[in-house]
Amino acid sequence: MEAAQPSALFFDAHNEEGARLRRQAAIRAIEDMLKWFSEEDGVVGILDATNSTKQRRQWIQDLLVKQGIEPMFVESWCDDQELIMHNIMDVKTCSPDYTGQDPDEAAKDFMERIKKYEEVYETINDESLTYAKIINVNSQVIINRIQSYVQSRIVYYLMNLHIKRRCIYLSRHGESEFNLTGQLGGDSNLSPRGDLYAHKLPQLVKEAVGDQPLTVWTSTLKRTQQTARFLPYRQMQWKALDELDAGVCDGMTYEEIKQEYPEDFEARDANKFEYRYRGGESYRDVVARLEPIIMELERQENIMIVTHQAVLRCIYAYFMNVPQDRSPWMDVPLHTLIRLEPRPYSTLETRVPANIPAVSTYREKGSTVLAAPTK
Numbered sequence: 439m440e441a442a443q444p445s446a447l448f449f450d451a452h453n454e455e456g457a458r459l460r461r462q463a464a465i466r467a468i469e470d471m472l473k474w475f476s477e478e479d480g481v482v483g484i485l486d487a488t489n490s491t492k493q494r495r496q497w498i499q500d501l502l503v504k505q506g507i508e509p510m511f512v513e514s515w516c517d518d519q520e521l522i523m524h525n526i527m528d529v530k531t532c533s534p535d536y537t538g539q540d541p542d543e544a545a546k547d548f549m550e551r552i553k554k555y556e557e558v559y560e561t562i563n564d565e566s567l568t569y570a571k572i573i574n575v576n577s578q579v580i581i582n583r584i585q586s587y588v589q590s591r592i593v594y595y596l597m598n599l600h601i602k603r604r605c606i607y608l609s610r611h612g613e614s615e616f617n618l619t620g621q622l623g624g625d626s627n628l629s630p631r632g633d634l635y636a637h638k639l640p641q642l643v644k645e646a647v648g649d650q651p652l653t654v655w656t657s658t659l660k661r662t663q664q665t666a667r668f669l670p671y672r673q674m675q676w677k678a679l680d681e682l683d684a685g686v687c688d689g690m691t692y693e694e695i696k697q698e699y700p701e702d703f704e705a706r707d708a709n710k711f712e713y714r715y716r717g718g719e720s721y722r723d724v725v726a727r728l729e730p731i732i733m734e735l736e737r738q739e740n741i742m743i744v745t746h747q748a749v750l751r752c753i754y755a756y757f758m759n760v761p762q763d764r765s766p767w768m769d770v771p772l773h774t775l776i777r778l779e780p781r782p783y784s785t786l787e788t789r790v791p792a793n794i795p796a797v798s799t800y801r802e803k804g805s806t807v808l809a810a811p812t813k
């Protein structure tokens with residue numbers, strides 16, 4: 439039997455049973471989070487709840503501080519009716535609370551829910567708490583007692599968010615000369631088939647983007663710039679988008695690495711996310727250097743990124759919520775345009791193959807052989 443969906447009445451502060459159940463749910467969520475902190479080395483947890491009274495916030499603060507956790511409150515405050523309505527239609531009607539319900543009915547119920555909240559709501563201004571209050575989607579941000587590095591990064595991240603619809607387009611560079619020989623890294627030119635992809639890309643992008651504005655980001659390496667050279671949009675090069683640095687293994691094939699550095703080859707397979715090439719980088723290092731890219735992506739509207747296998751995996755994993763241990767093993771084929779559309783509860787993905795053959799650069803764990811090529 440399916441659980442009944444909560445109606446606005448459930449959120450009425452005078453409804454004692456509703457208040458009791460909501461408190462119980464919050465306790466369960468906090469217990470879950472504490473378990474994750476202690477058993478799975480969690481660093482930042484998000485307790486998504488309507489902690490809209492001073493008493494409720496103080497209760498959470500006391501509970502967490504006792505466990506050695508530093509709480510930071512984030513309040514999103516909005517009195518712009520158009521924004522509220524847009525948010526309800528866009529976000530709330532597809533929330534798990536309203537699955538399968540008529541969107542107009544769901545919107546009406548949510549308006550009622552807001553009224554119930556308004557009766558008891560006390561905006562955050564508690565001087566002793568750490569908080570960020572975001573007013574009308576970043577028209578104004580008020581912060582209080584931001585003390586640690588992580589907290590300041592969270593504030594910066596929140597300041598960059600917007601709720602406009604947009605898409606992120608991702609593509610690897612066209613097949614390169616090094617891809618043909620199975621060599622890693624380097625700064626080689628496109629192969630003839632890679633060049634065909636560069637010629638076809640404007641048409642693929644035009645079909646996906648239409649007449650909307652777009653900005654193209656590439657790495658500083660020749661293969662991404664050659665791939666993007668016919669795209670009729672503003673272009674920017676980012677060093678942060680350069681391929682994972684393979685250090686002493688740059689220019690080698692997987693087979694050569696296995697022969698010359700067998701222990702490294704094994705260590706990388708055992709933990710590909712953490713393994714750092716001698717004199718080079720790990721996937722974790724790439725994720726860290728991509729932080730400004732992610733921040734800027736959150737601020738921007740339509741962006742197309744032409745980059746490399748490892749970097750693309752990291753950006754894709756961020757939007758598609760792929761766990762760290764799986765992301766370095768994802769297959770991201772050459773000559774394929776990936777369209778990501780971030781939505782409130784998930785990101786929609788479409789893949790458009792260019793139908794231009796290319797070698798595969800995908801290697802399974804334990805093997806030095808690359809997978810079958812793309813037809």
Ligand SMILES: O=P(O)(O)OC[C@H]1O[C@@](CO)(OP(=O)(O)O)[C@@H](O)[C@@H]1O
Nearest residue numbers: 610617622623681684746747748799
């Ligand atoms: O982490 P793995 O799976 O080795 O993938 C990264 C490798 O992908 C390659 C291709 O094999 O990237 P690129 O997209 O730049 O061609 C290498 O240059 C790079 O070292």
